[in-house]
Amino acid sequence: MSAPSRPIVISGPSGAGKSTFLKRLFAEYPDKFGFSVSNTTRNPRAGEVDGVDYNFLTREEFLAGVARGDFIEHAEFSGNMYGTTVQGVKSVGDKGRICILDIDMQGVKLVKKTDLNPYYLSVQPPSIEELEKRLRGRGTEKEADIQGRLSAAQGELDYAKEEGAYDEIIVNDDLEAAYAKFKAYINKITSA
Ligand SMILES: Nc1ncnc2c1ncn2[C@@H]1O[C@H](COP(=O)(O)OP(=O)(O)OP(=O)(O)O)[C@@H](O)[C@H]1O
Numbered sequence: 372m373s374a375p376s377r378p379i380v381i382s383g384p385s386g387a388g389k390s391t392f393l394k395r396l397f398a399e400y401p402d403k404f405g406f407s408v409s410n411t412t413r414n415p416r417a418g419e420v421d422g423v424d425y426n427f428l429t430r431e432e433f434l435a436g437v438a439r440g441d442f443i444e445h446a447e448f449s450g451n452m453y454g455t456t457v458q459g460v461k462s463v464g465d466k467g468r469i470c471i472l473d474i475d476m477q478g479v480k481l482v483k484k485t486d487l488n489p490y491y492l493s494v495q496p497p498s499i500e501e502l503e504k505r506l507r508g509r510g511t512e513k514e515a516d517i518q519g520r521l522s523a524a525q526g527e528l529d530y531a532k533e534e535g536a537y538d539e540i541i542v543n544d545d546l547e548a549a550y551a552k553f554k555a556y557i558n559k560i561t562s563a
Contacts, residue, residue: 375465377469377488377490378464378472378489379470379489379492380478381473382474382475382478382491382493383495384495384496384502384524384527385520385523386496386502386506386520388505390473391543391546392494392550395550395554396553396554396557402468403468404470405466406463406473407456407470408424409455410426410427410442410456411427411428411433411453411454412429412452430452434452436456441456441458442455442457443485443487444481457485457486469561476526490538491539492537492538492540492553492556493527493541494541495531495540495542495543497542499524499525499528539556541556
């Protein structure tokens with residue numbers, strides 16, 4: 372059996388178009404890619420399946436995992452812990468799929484401390500002004516949240532300029548042209 376494929380990190384400012392690209396990619400290649408299953412200490416909701424929607428852990432189990440260094444990142448929201456493990460990413464590869472990590476710059480820095488050895492791809496808006504338009508056009512955030520995303524965006528773009536931060540940068544100007552470049556890059560690295 373061939374070795375599991377390297378994961379692919381997709382990063383870039385909120386509103387740059389990561390979800391738009393990934394939705395199209397998953398629709399075009401339904402069996403090729405996957406996301407890792409996150410871990411949480413919250414209780415399962417009706418219909419949620421352990422190991423599919425989340426790995427549901429007790430607080431003790433979760434904290435033991437943190438102490439062992441299993442987690443790439445973890446955080447607490449509303450009294451519950453959430454996080455992604457290195458093994459969770461590797462399991463996607465073990466099932467014959469390529470794991471996609473859709474994460475921000477802080478996540479990228481943490482992934483770089485692991486042995487996952489992914490490809491790093493940054494999706495970027497043509498300008499901050501255009502990013503602002505798209506975030507407003509999406510209509511999913513309140514004004515204060517949009518401002519927060521715009522100031523974080525500058526940090527993301529600055530980080531992407533650092534030597535070796537990313538293997539590839541795709542500027543999402545015209546959607547069709549940018550998606551074609553995105554797909555071509557993914558096809559290149561996954562057939563290597
Ligand atoms: N090339 C493009 N031209 C115009 N609008 C675009 C383009 N690409 C994406 N959009 C629109 O911009 C908005 C933001 O895109 P999207 O939600 O994919 O960003 P994202 O990077 O996934 O953001 P987040 O990190 O917040 O999830 C969406 O409304 C999307 O339809």
